Amino acid sequence: MIPSPIVATIDFAADGARHGFLRLPYSRDDSAWGSVMIPITVIRNGSGPTALLTGGNHGDEYEGPIALFDLARTLDPATVSGTVIIVPALNYPAFRAATRTSPIDKVNLNRAFPGAPDGTVTQKIADYVQRALLPMADLVLDFHSGGRTLDFLPFCAAHLLPNPEQEARAFAAVEAFAAPFSVRMLEIDNVGMFDTAAEEMGKVFVTTELGGGGTARAATVAIAKRGTRNVLAHLGILSGEAEPAPEPTRWLDMPSGDCFVLSEDEGLMEPMVDLGGAVAAGDVVARIHPVTRAGLAPVELRARLDGLLVARHFPGLVKAGDCAAVVAVAL
Ligand SMILES: [Zn+2]
Numbered sequence: 001m002i003p004s005p006i007v008a009t010i011d012f013a014a015d016g017a018r019h020g021f022l023r024l025p026y027s028r029d030d031s032a033w034g035s036v037m038i039p040i041t042v043i044r045n046g047s048g049p050t051a052l053l054t055g056g057n058h059g060d061e062y063e064g065p066i067a068l069f070d071l072a073r074t075l076d077p078a079t080v081s082g083t084v085i086i087v088p089a090l091n092y093p094a095f096r097a098a099t100r101t102s103p104i105d106k107v108n109l110n111r112a113f114p115g116a117p118d119g120t121v122t123q124k125i126a127d128y129v130q131r132a133l134l135p136m137a138d139l140v141l142d143f144h145s146g147g148r149t150l151d152f153l154p155f156c157a158a159h160l161l162p163n164p165e166q167e168a169r170a171f172a173a174v175e176a177f178a179a180p181f182s183v184r185m186l187e188i189d190n191v192g193m194f195d196t197a198a199e200e201m202g203k204v205f206v207t208t209e210l211g212g213g214g215t216a217r218a219a220t221v222a223i224a225k226r227g228t229r230n231v232l233a234h235l236g237i238l239s240g241e242a243e244p245a246p247e248p249t250r251w252l253d254m255p256s257g258d259c260f261v262l263s264e265d266e267g268l269m270e271p272m273v274d275l276g277g278a279v280a281a282g283d284v285v286a287r288i289h290p291v292t293r294a295g296l297a298p299v300e301l302r303a304r305l306d307g308l309l310v311a312r313h314f315p316g317l318v319k320a321g322d323c324a325a326v327v328a329v330a331l
Helices: 063-074 092-097 121-136 164-177 194-200 218-235
Strands: 016-025 035-045 050-054 082-087 139-142 150-152 155-159 181-185 204-209 250-254 260-262 267-271 284-289 299-302 307-313 323-330
Touching: 016 121, 035 063, 035 092, 050 063, 050 121, 050 218, 063 082, 063 218, 082 121, 092 121, 121 194, 139 164, 139 194, 139 218, 155 164, 164 181, 164 204, 164 218, 194 204, 204 218, 250 307, 284 307, 284 323
Parallel strands: 050 082, 050 139, 139 204, 155 181, 181 250
Antiparallel strands: 016 035, 035 082, 150 307, 155 204, 250 323, 260 323, 267 284, 284 299, 307 323
16 A cells, blocks of 8 residues: 555654644645644653544544643653653544534545545545554544534443453543543444544544533533543553542443434424433433424424433434434443
């Protein structure tokens, strides 16, 4: 395969804190021979494990980028044993446009793996992560939130995996993150995901959903900052004790596609349960009101499992096919 066109402007192997870029050549109307400049920080001190911390895989999710830009600035190399690679806004064009997918090629980075060195801009980012960053990492922490169209109960998550030892290490890292909720996810549609690429390489992969609505809150940013340092302490990269969560994490299961409540209609969504609310199978979690004329009955959307409401559609209007709500099962 041809080499990646992306060039790192910093050395991954030298001790200290270095801030630079992943420079991705992108010649275009407003910049002949120009490049996309993706910020990256590498903080290294001697030998030890390597953690790869990423935000902005989707460009409209903010807890990860806030926590990671802050960490890049404040993490003291003297407190580190090993290497921390920080990419606060991985799909940088999407992040700058405040959109889920890239405005350049409309590709969702989290469905673009393993990527292609001669593909579109987003495919080139995926290829660089796949072939340059992932092989260096022992653990990947990839931040997500709900973006502009979903809102989540704050949780850290890992996937059910065929390798029980790899799965146990991932769930131990989730426990260490100490979010208010911790989720065991069975991924229904995992082709092309960063998660799958890392897991197939045998890496410990941990992700989050920390809020949404295309913004961030003080409480969810605090969870992201604490969780990041806790995972680094768990790996032995950061010295000192992990910061305990105010409440013990509550484990939830997302065992099947039955968790997802999809709308087959367009209209005005009336939430019937708020985030964190208990639901039983058959309960109405939302009603979709037709809006083309008055006097029509709403369509009722029902939970298919007993559990907690962990996500909801964020904008008030839904389209056919939208995810209206997600139910997870308490363990
Ligand atoms: Zn996301």
